[in-house]
Amino acid sequence: MDIETIAQFGHDSGLYALLHTKYGWPIAEIIHFMSVGVLFASVGMLDLRLMGVAKALPVRPLARLVPFGVAAFIVNLATGFAFFVNAPDQYAYNPAFQLKMATIGIAGLNMIAFYALAAKGAHATGPGEDAPPIARLIAGVSLAAWLTVIIFGRLLTYFRPPWHWCAWC
Amino acid sequence: MDAIRWVQDLPFSTWIRESSWAVFTFLILHMWGLALLVGGSALVALRNFGFAKTIEPALFKRFTPVMWTGFVLALISGLLLLMAYPAKHLTNPVFAVKFAFLIAGALLTRRLLNGSGSLRLTAAAVLLAWAGVIACGDLLKYTNTVLLVY
Known part of the structure; x- marks a missing residue:
């Protein structure tokens, strides 16, 4: 799929027009940022x-709140998708956006690793107890990944194409 | 207005505006602050809606240092951005509304942490207050009318 096709979809779907109403863009941003808050509240x-x-705090009841984080992530994906199809060239060729997506990929793989390797031991961690080392490691990677996603999310509005500034541009 | 001009013309304020990295770095720290402060507070609100209810509400006070860290990060980065563009924000009523929401969010969060049982209405008000802070903060980019410097 090329950039033109995606841009055309942005127009045909009405997402472009929606974002370019008076408050469309800020409202989408506000929803995007509120979801960041909910993602951090749970994950x-x-x-x-x-x-x-x-x-x-015992871990198991806290871990039951993860679906809120998943829901918030889906909202972020939806608002992010609207931004993307609105001006796909500004994102696809933007190294900050590419790194943001890569970091989200790392966070996703890390989450799979958590449920495959660490969830059982982590969930059994009671009040006052240390989580198993593997769970601590994966949690550290998760937090670092989401904080990095915020970094690249900010940077992508500052360093935009056609100003090429990365090794692979 | 004289005070505003004095602040914006300080060498440090000028440096923030002209630096190649200061503004976006402060904005990143501001968003990290949001993540920790609103994240921690929204978790407390979720508890008061009845989620994770096997955990005593008072135990969530252990997340207070996380929320303070977020608050301090957001406050310092916010003050630095304010120094760079004081007229832009101080002449905008949205900025005052943001602070009203911020004070409400902080006080209501403290009430949740010190209360007992499920304070659903207070929890809903907390989420509304943070929504207001985020909405006003974002709208500052679009609603300013006075811009003395770029």
């Missing part, structure tokens, strides 16, 4: 607990 705070912050 971010769970990561911190597994890393040893607020150890008085």
Whole structure:
């Protein structure tokens, strides 16, 4: 699929027109940022607990809040998709956007690793107990990944094509 | 207005505006602050909606340092951005509304942490307050009318 086709879809779907109404763009941004807050409320705070912050809390009930983070991520994906199809060349050729997507990919693989290797031991961590080392490691990677996603999310509005500034541009 | 001009013309304020990295770095720190402060507070609100209810509400006070860290990050980065563009923000009523929401969010979060049982209405008000802070913060980019410097 080439950029033109995606841009055409942006127009045909009405997403371009929607974002270019008076408050369309800010409202989409506001929803995007609120979802960041919800993602950190569930996944971010769970990561911190597994890393040893607020150890008085048992892990299992906190881990049940992960669906809120998944829901927030889907909202972020939806608003992000609207931004992307609105001006696909500004994103696809933007190294900050490419790195943001790569970091989200790492966060996704890391999440799979958590459920495959660490969830059982992590969930059994009671009040005052340390999570198993593998769970602490994966939680650290998760938190670092999401904080990095924020970095690249900010950078992509500052360093835009056609200003080429990366090794692979 | 004289005070605003004095602040914006400080060498440090000028440096923030002209630096190749200062503004976006402060914006990143501002968003990290949002993530930790709103993240921690929204978690407390979720508990008061009845989720993770096997955990005593008072235990969530252990996340207070996380929220403070987020608050301080957002405050310092926000003040630095304000120094760079004081007129842009201080002449915008949206900025005052943002702070009203911020104070409400902070006080209501404290009430949740010190309360007992499920304070659903307070929890809903907390989420509304953070939504207001985020909405006003974003709208600052679009609603400013006075811009003395670029």
